[in-house]
Amino acid sequence: MEYSPTSASRRLVTAEILSIGTEITSGETRDTNAGELARSLTGFGVEVLRMAAVPDRREAVEGAFRSALERADLVVSTGGLGPTPDDLTRESIAAVCGETPTIDPDLERWLRGLWDRRGITFPEMNLKQAWRIPSARSLANPNGTAPGWLVERPNGRVIVVLPGPPREMRPMWRDEALPRLIERGFGSERAVRTLRLTGVGESIVAERIGEALLRQVNPEVATYARADAIDVRMSASPRPASGDLPERSANELLDEVEPLVLAAVGGYVWARGDTSWPEAIGSELERHGWTLATRELGTGGSLVTLLGSRPWLVRSEVLAERPRGSGRADAVGETAELRDAAGSEVGLTVSTRMRGGDTAVSVAVATPVRTARRRTVAFLGGELGRSRAALAAVALLLETLRRDD
Ligand code: AMP
Ligand code: MG
Numbered sequence: 001m002e003y004s005p006t007s008a009s010r011r012l013v014t015a016e017i018l019s020i021g022t023e024i025t026s027g028e029t030r031d032t033n034a035g036e037l038a039r040s041l042t043g044f045g046v047e048v049l050r051m052a053a054v055p056d057r058r059e060a061v062e063g064a065f066r067s068a069l070e071r072a073d074l075v076v077s078t079g080g081l082g083p084t085p086d087d088l089t090r091e092s093i094a095a096v097c098g099e100t101p102t103i104d105p106d107l108e109r110w111l112r113g114l115w116d117r118r119g120i121t122f123p124e125m126n127l128k129q130a131w132r133i134p135s136a137r138s139l140a141n142p143n144g145t146a147p148g149w150l151v152e153r154p155n156g157r158v159i160v161v162l163p164g165p166p167r168e169m170r171p172m173w174r175d176e177a178l179p180r181l182i183e184r185g186f187g188s189e190r191a192v193r194t195l196r197l198t199g200v201g202e203s204i205v206a207e208r209i210g211e212a213l214l215r216q217v218n219p220e221v222a223t224y225a226r227a228d229a230i231d232v233r234m235s236a237s238p239r240p241a242s243g244d245l246p247e248r249s250a251n252e253l254l255d256e257v258e259p260l261v262l263a264a265v266g267g268y269v270w271a272r273g274d275t276s277w278p279e280a281i282g283s284e285l286e287r288h289g290w291t292l293a294t295r296e297l298g299t300g301g302s303l304v305t306l307l308g309s310r311p312w313l314v315r316s317e318v319l320a321e322r323p324r325g326s327g328r329a330d331a332v333g334e335t336a337e338l339r340d341a342a343g344s345e346v347g348l349t350v351s352t353r354m355r356g357g358d359t360a361v362s363v364a365v366a367t368p369v370r371t372a373r374r375r376t377v378a379f380l381g382g383e384l385g386r387s388r389a390a391l392a393a394v395a396l397l398l399e400t401l402r403r404d405d
Pocket of ligand 2: 020021022056079080081082086087164
């Protein structure tokens with residue numbers, strides 16, 4: 001006999017995500033919900049097996065739930081909870097579960113109250129949003145009129161049903177669905193550490209870390225080329241004892257792998273976790289009690305875009321490219337003058353010039369205790385070259401601020 005865990009014993013370790021709506025499959029709306037949910041699920045150690053989008057067609061929606069429930073412990077859907085006849089998520093799930101939706105009196109009261117409060121007649125069409133099937137618990141929606149559902153199947157699988165608008169979906173996932181899933185037994189203990197690297201390309205990072213580590217499954221080491229850094233993400237789940245390998249917690253596995261990764265690429269690490277450049281620079285400036293003035297030439301404002309508006313950024317100048325041959329030989333002197341004119345303690349200048357298809361970058365930093373200068377060539381030109389020039393600038397700035405000798 002096939003072992004069929006009861007709803008209490010089935011731990012939810014795999015998931016599929018369904019994005020429902022013709023606006024998604026026609027390309028009118030970009031599906032951001034699935035990615036956000038996938039990220040959250042992965043963070044809880046739930047393996048996402050598949051993400052799919054389906055149009056507002058009954059057989060498509062029903063079929064998508066049916067087949068997802070054959071594979072995954074947990075199916076999370078967004079969309080199709082509107083009041084109109086083309087929103088078919090509720091009736092599709094009811095059909096898949098073989099249940100009949102009825103109007104939930106509590107939901108109806110709440111729903112009618114939303115209109116009464118504004119003195120508007122309740123459109124009877126909206127009554128559909130008070131529907132519930134017996135095996136569903138409703139998930140409150142404080143930002144809209146579509147409550148969600150959390151459905152427990154007899155075989156222990158779970159369906160979480162959320163509305164499409166991201167500002168409704170997000171708090172419902174976080175405050176309504178997640179706590180119930182966690183209580184129920186959700187994902188695996190998973191530890192994650194991220195190293196943020198700069199001044200190196202992803203392929204070199206991968207080469208230095210080596211194929212053996214990158215192919216390993218637990219702990220897992222993966223590289224991600226982000227706009228502002230190459231991230232090396234190390235993640236692990238607890239490993240039971242097997243053969244002559246002892247049992248290891250997720251963190252013990254990371255303690256073992258991290259030194260290997262640091263030995264390979266530690267020299268490029270500028271931050272950990274999800275630290276941003278302005279956060280890293282801001283904390284160094286605050287440590288010294290300093291403020292910053294910047295000047296950028298030929299970067300299209302990419303430096304100020306990267307830094308954003310910060311209390312410690314007292315001046316940011318954006319200038320067009322300097323005419324050929326008129327460059328100041330004394331970039332450090334110019335940076336010190338900028339700093340003095342702005343009344344800040346730290347100055348940062350960056351200028352770019354196209355060289356071949358790439359971007360030649362010149363960066364200078366002046367602080368009360370030292371100056372620094374660097375010329376590099378950023379890969380490619382245009383928008384990419386300009387944003388890499390800004391990264392070269394903040395990298396030299398951070399490095400200089402961190403030097404305590
Ligand atoms: P619905 O719940 O299907 O009525 O969706 C209402 C609105 O939510 C849509 O018109 C979109 O603007 C937005 N929306 C629906 N699904 C998604 C999704 N997967 N990602 C981002 N936005 C979405
Ligand atoms: Mg829709």
